[in-house]
Amino acid sequence: MVEFTINDKQISVENGTTILNAARMNGIKIPNLCFDKRLRPYGGCRLCVVEVEGMPRLFAACSTPAAPGWAVKTDTPKLRKVRQTVIELLLVHHPLDCPVCDKAGECDLQDLAYEYGKPEGRFIRHRKEAPPDVRGPLIELTSNRCILCGKCVRICSEHQGRGALGLIGRGFPTVVQPAFGEILECDYCGQCVDVCPTGALLSKPFKFKARAWFLEEKETICPFCGCGCTLTLGVREGKILRSRGKEDVGRNKGNLCGRGRFGFDFIYSDTRLKTPLIKKDGAFVPATWDEALEYISGELKKIINTNGRESIGAIGSHRCTNEDNFMLRKFMLNVIGSNNMDSSASFGYAKVQKALDAAFGLKTHSINMDSPLDKDLILVLESDISITHPVFGLNILQAKRNGSQVIVADCRETKLTRHSSKHLKMKEGTSTAFLNGIMKVVLDRELCDRAAVSNITGFPGFEQGLEDYTPAKVSLITGIPEEDIISAAEAIANARNRMISFTLGV
Numbered sequence: 001m002v003e004f005t006i007n008d009k010q011i012s013v014e015n016g017t018t019i020l021n022a023a024r025m026n027g028i029k030i031p032n033l034c035f036d037k038r039l040r041p042y043g044g045c046r047l048c049v050v051e052v053e054g055m056p057r058l059f060a061a062c063s064t065p066a067a068p069g070w071a072v073k074t075d076t077p078k079l080r081k082v083r084q085t086v087i088e089l090l091l092v093h094h095p096l097d098c099p100v101c102d103k104a105g106e107c108d109l110q111d112l113a114y115e116y117g118k119p120e121g122r123f124i125r126h127r128k129e130a131p132p133d134v135r136g137p138l139i140e141l142t143s144n145r146c147i148l149c150g151k152c153v154r155i156c157s158e159h160q161g162r163g164a165l166g167l168i169g170r171g172f173p174t175v176v177q178p179a180f181g182e183i184l185e186c187d188y189c190g191q192c193v194d195v196c197p198t199g200a201l202l203s204k205p206f207k208f209k210a211r212a213w214f215l216e217e218k219e220t221i222c223p224f225c226g227c228g229c230t231l232t233l234g235v236r237e238g239k240i241l242r243s244r245g246k247e248d249v250g251r252n253k254g255n256l257c258g259r260g261r262f263g264f265d266f267i268y269s270d271t272r273l274k275t276p277l278i279k280k281d282g283a284f285v286p287a288t289w290d291e292a293l294e295y296i297s298g299e300l301k302k303i304i305n306t307n308g309r310e311s312i313g314a315i316g317s318h319r320c321t322n323e324d325n326f327m328l329r330k331f332m333l334n335v336i337g338s339n340n341m342d343s344s345a346s347f348g349y350a351k352v353q354k355a356l357d358a359a360f361g362l363k364t365h366s367i368n369m370d371s372p373l374d375k376d377l378i379l380v381l382e383s384d385i386s387i388t389h390p391v392f393g394l395n396i397l398q399a400k401r402n403g404s405q406v407i408v409a410d411c412r413e414t415k416l417t418r419h420s421s422k423h424l425k426m427k428e429g430t431s432t433a434f435l436n437g438i439m440k441v442v443l444d445r446e447l448c449d450r451a452a453v454s455n456i457t458g459f460p461g462f463e464q465g466l467e468d469y470t471p472a473k474v475s476l477i478t479g480i481p482e483e484d485i486i487s488a489a490e491a492i493a494n495a496r497n498r499m500i501s502f503t504l505g506v
């Protein structure tokens with residue numbers, strides 16, 4: 001542990017913690033424009049400089065590890081002057097277009113300019129003039145407003161694993177652009193829009209819809225995939241105008257994918273059913289909710305009287321909330337008196353649950369969003385998790401960055417195969433043979449505690465069942481070279497803790 005002080009407050013943090021992170025953990029604000037806790041320290045904007053007692057120079061808090069006994073000051077006349085100058089320099093090229101910039105009101109640069117800026121700049125240079133790049137469908141880039149903090153570029157390559165943006169050019173004319181100045185073609189996760197501290201990157205669907213200060217923010221859960229990310233909705237006069245992720249909010253911790261961020265417009269689709277319809281004389285006619293409920297109740301009573309309660313069934317949906325499905329269940333059991341319920345989820349999840357129950361005695365998955373983060377090895381089996389569960393996929397990428405080994409067995413090229421430690425290119429649908437082959441290698445080479453596994457009920461039969469799955473045979477079935485099957489088995493067996501990750505596709 002490192003003991004030191006920030007603004008005379010005693011601080012104790014783990015070795016290697018930067019001054020900025022230590023300050024954040026202790027609720028001390030140090031201004032910055034290029035820091036994001038998901039990214040490696042960058043030290044680009046120099047706004048986070050701090051003074052250390054007895055040291056002749058200033059330190060960038062975001063990239064300087066705290067040292068024992070240091071007395072750090074974060075707000076002194078000298079620091080205010082330095083920050084003022086940094087902002088003055090950033091504003092040399094920056095257009096003064098807050099009145100027409102969508103970011104105004106929630107812009108880090110604007111806030112810091114108010115806090116530290118001077119009414120006039122001493123440096124005169126031609127301001128950048130480039131029209132906004134509006135060629136992509138969802139994201140607009142106005143390079144005039146860019147301060148080259150590189151956060152968008154880094155979140156895209158380091159965290160999102162996409163690398164769709166780069167800083168192009170040198171010196172003053174440098175701009176953020178997709179490769180070769182082409183149209184942005186990427187995951188459209190919008191993470192770059194969230195992290196941009198200026199109005200250089202904006203959400204196109206939200207542009208000019210409302211000023212930030214008119215928005216009421218409400219949190220809700222994304223309905224699209226099983227990650228259950230928290231969306232922070234911007235609502236004005238009852239209408240949802242945008243969705244974004246907020247640092248540390250929800251299990252997604254501010255991350256969102258394109259569906260959660262941009263995919264809510266269906267709510268206002270002209271073709272969406274907004275009122276109940278009752279079929280009359282062969283045509284659907286709009287009805288009030290009272291009329292619809294009256295009608296449904298009448299029809300249900302008729303069916304119960306003629307065919308009995310058990311003749312009624314209900315179909316829930318995994319797109320509905322747990323609470324909605326629970327209410328449906330309660331309604332069916334307590335009001336209708338029928339146990340006939342199903343949902344499309346049972347085609348896949350119910351089978352997985354059954355298998356888990358049979359194998360491990362577990363009724364539910366024992367995983368959570370952070371599960372990949374403490375694993376030495378992650379085996380991804382025929383699943384494109386970055387598409388099906390994008391934010392969970394980000395944690396697999398994060399685990400890889402933290403040093404985990406990620407083995408992906410898949411016939412496709414996916415984002416995870418590109419970032420994997422090893423891509424085992426297999427023939428489609430051959431996972432079972434592959435897993436049998438892995439288990440055979442593990443047993444044959446005594447890579448597990450044989451005495452312990454031999455006590456498991458049914459083990460001899462299980463081992464016998466693997467007899468045919470020699471690496472040579474599995475290689476023929478899967479198309480994976482023998483030596484790769486053996487080395488994957490060894491890696492899996494030797495990992496201190498491991499995880500096998502797959503989605504319904506498998």
Ligand code: SF4
Nearest residue numbers: 156186187189190192
């Ligand atoms: S939207 Fe996502 S993938 Fe596309 S450039 Fe931005 S961060 Fe990268």
Ligand code: SF4
Nearest residue numbers: 146147149150152196
């Ligand atoms: S576009 Fe925004 S996030 Fe990207 S470098 Fe410019 S100011 Fe930074």
Ligand code: SF4
Nearest residue numbers: 222224225229257260
């Ligand atoms: S990963 Fe995307 S689709 Fe899934 S819950 Fe999160 S925002 Fe929604």
